[in-house]
Amino acid sequence: MLGYFNELIRLVKGLSFSELKSWSSFSGIDLTPWESTLLIKMFSEYQFCIQKYTDPDEKDPTLDPMEKKEILLKEHNEKLLATLRGLSK
Numbered sequence: 389m390l391g392y393f394n395e396l397i398r399l400v401k402g403l404s405f406s407e408l409k410s411w412s413s414f415s416g417i418d419l420t421p422w423e424s425t426l427l428i429k430m431f432s433e434y435q436f437c438i439q440k441y442t443d444p445d446e447k448d449p450t451l452d453p454m455e456k457k458e459i460l461l462k463e464h465n466e467k468l469l470a471t472l473r474g475l476s477k
Contacts, residue, residue, distance in 0.1 A: 403431040422475050429471045437464065 405424060412419050419427070437460070 403428050426471065426475060433464070433467055
C-alpha cells in the first residue's frame with residue numbers, strides 16, 4: 389500500500405476522500421474510514437513539510453544538517469502521534 393501512496397504523492401498536490409475512493413476502487417485495495425483519514429492527514433503534513441522545509445528563507449543557518457534532521461523528525465513524530473491519538477477517540 390505504501391508504494392501506491394508514494395505514487396499518489398508524485399501525482400497530486402492535494403488529496404481528497406473522493407480521490408482516495410477512486411484510487412481504492414481502481415487498485416482493488418479497500419481502505420477503512422480511519423485509514424483514509426490518516427492517509428489524508430499524512431499527505432497534508434507531507435505537503436506542508438515539503439513546502440516549509442524546501443524554502444530557502446525558512447532554513448536556520450546556525451543548525452548543521454544532522455541537528456535540523458533530528459528536529460524535523462521530532463516535530464513530524466509529534467504531529468503523527470497527535471493525529472493517531474485523535475483518530476483513536
